[in-house]
Amino acid sequence: MMLDKHFTTLLSIFLLLPFITIGQTQTSEFTAKGGAPTTYKKIKLDNKVAYLHSETGKVISKSEYFVKHGTHSHGSDHEHDQEFDHFKYYWESDKVNPYKDVVVNTPFKIEFDQKTFTHPVDQEIEVTSRYGRRKRRPHRGIDLNLVTGDNVRTVLPGKVRFVGYSSGHGKTVIVRHVNEIETVYAHLSDYKVKENDIVAEGQVIGLGGNTGRSTGSHLHLEVRYKGVCIHPEYVFNFDGSRTIRGSELWVSNAWKTPRFHSAYKKSEVTPLATKEIAIAAEKAEPRFYKVRSGDTLGHIAMKHHLGVSEICKLNRISKKSTLKIGQIIKVR
Numbered sequence: 162m163m164l165d166k167h168f169t170t171l172l173s174i175f176l177l178l179p180f181i182t183i184g185q186t187q188t189s190e191f192t193a194k195g196g197a198p199t200t201y202k203k204i205k206l207d208n209k210v211a212y213l214h215s216e217t218g219k220v221i222s223k224s225e226y227f228v229k230h231g232t233h234s235h236g237s238d239h240e241h242d243q244e245f246d247h248f249k250y251y252w253e254s255d256k257v258n259p260y261k262d263v264v265v266n267t268p269f270k271i272e273f274d275q276k277t278f279t280h281p282v283d284q285e286i287e288v289t290s291r292y293g294r295r296k297r298r299p300h301r302g303i304d305l306n307l308v309t310g311d312n313v314r315t316v317l318p319g320k321v322r323f324v325g326y327s328s329g330h331g332k333t334v335i336v337r338h339v340n341e342i343e344t345v346y347a348h349l350s351d352y353k354v355k356e357n358d359i360v361a362e363g364q365v366i367g368l369g370g371n372t373g374r375s376t377g378s379h380l381h382l383e384v385r386y387k388g389v390c391i392h393p394e395y396v397f398n399f400d401g402s403r404t405i406r407g408s409e410l411w412v413s414n415a416w417k418t419p420r421f422h423s424a425y426k427k428s429e430v431t432p433l434a435t436k437e438i439a440i441a442a443e444k445a446e447p448r449f450y451k452v453r454s455g456d457t458l459g460h461i462a463m464k465h466h467l468g469v470s471e472i473c474k475l476n477r478i479s480k481k482s483t484l485k486i487g488q489i490i491k492v493r
């Protein structure tokens with residue numbers, strides 16, 4: 162229903178557009194039918210989709226093209242449409258994660274058509290908690306310090322999918338980007354965008370706060386691909402360089418699993434550039450075992466073809482230490 166309403170609004174804008182923009186430079190960029198832009202040609206540049214302006218020769222990225230013209234392709238059968246299909250599918254404005262029925266196997270590839278991003282906070286980056294194991298529950302985002310009321314900005318251009326409250330995240334804005342990555346901005350005190358808004362990189366999407374399950378004002382930022390959380394520091398470099406770690410990044414099991422990281426310690430990041438490298442990295446990943454009732458170190462060691470001393474060394478525990486049910490033991 163939301164889409165229909167949106168579509169009708171857009172359609173009326175397109176019908177009016179030729180009349181209200183006559184005499185302005187914008188007119189030449191659109192055709193009346195469906196409003197699909199005709200002066201941009203879809204091209205491949207460095208194996209990535211880009212758009213070439215036929216008159217000026219200027220090439221813009223898919224993200225820039227989307228921000229400028231993305232919404233104009235609704236409802237037409239133009240080839241540009243398929244390019245932005247993921248702004249239609251699983252496009253639900255009432256769910257934090259609309260991808261619950263989607264299985265994403267690792268390793269999977271994420272792609273970026275730009276090399277840098279904008280910091281979501283204006284103050285100097287101060288990480289107060291990282292992606293990984295934390296005392297009570299795993300932490301699936303990065304916490305950045307801010308003062309309540311500070312601007313929170315979208316790190317990349319995109320379209321706002323979700324604006325709303327969730328018990329854990331508090332006031333939350335979720336932006337979907339052209340590469341199907343979503344960024345989640347949580348614990349906000351206020352919203353500055355609405356669902357379906359097109360946002361430019363760095364646009365203020367809300368104000369920082371302390372809503373939801375939060376102690377002290379900060380921004381909780383998540384990076385998701387089809388609902389799967391990815392370690393934000395695997396993708397975005399928060400060292401001040403504002404760089405994205407690669408135009409093609411392979412996400413292995415370790416870069417989506419909090420257990421492999423500590424919320425209190427910076428993980429060392431080596432971007433996985435190819436599928437082969439990612440598969441090899443996964444094969445070398447540590448394996449874990451969850452302690453069950455009746456388990457002893459001897460049992461666990463035998464089950465995994467290890468000596469008790471090897472298990473102790475892997476987990477930095479002594480042979481005499483008592484195991485707790487549910488405790489996670491490294492077995493490789």
Ligand SMILES: [Zn+2]
Binds near residue numbers: 304
């Ligand atoms: Zn957090």
